[in-house]
Amino acid sequence: LIEDSLQTKRVQLAFANTNESSNGDNCQIFNGLYSLIQTSIETEQRRAYQTVKFLINLSNTSNACKDYFSSTANQWEFAINWLKQQMQTSWQWSPAQNVSNEDTDTRSFQRTRSAQFTLEQAQSLLQQTTATTTTTN
Numbered sequence: 001l002i003e004d005s006l007q008t009k010r011v012q013l014a015f016a017n018t019n020e021s022s023n024g025d026n027c028q029i030f031n032g033l034y035s036l037i038q039t040s041i042e043t044e045q046r047r048a049y050q051t052v053k054f055l056i057n058l059s060n061t062s063n064a065c066k067d068y069f070s071s072t073a074n075q076w077e078f079a080i081n082w083l084k085q086q087m088q089t090s091w092q093w094s095p096a097q098n099v100s101n102e103d104t105d106t107r108s109f110q111r112t113r114s115a116q117f118t119l120e121q122a123q124s125l126l127q128q129t130t131a132t133t134t135t136t137n
Contacts, residue, residue, distance in 0.1 A: 045109035073129040
């Protein structure tokens, strides 16, 4: 990530939906990664999972992303709840096989150790966010 005065704005544009209009005739609509997760949950669960995993990994490597992620917890908590539900209810658990959510052959979510680890990281980040919010109030 480029660390400059526009970093926060770029992170905001990447994560969240933003409508901006520079003048009355030209309105730009940016669909962020939160929106991608939400629209992919029903039709392309693997893509939704990959996006959640990307955001979690990004927040673990970038303080700017982690700060933004923390400040918008209400916008991505649905994704963590969805992933938790998938891990509890998905019938496709195959630890002995080479199953991956990185495979392009399927659109459905696969229960894997990597997905469990991603869920644990996401829940930890959400708990940190909740604890920080509770402490500051």
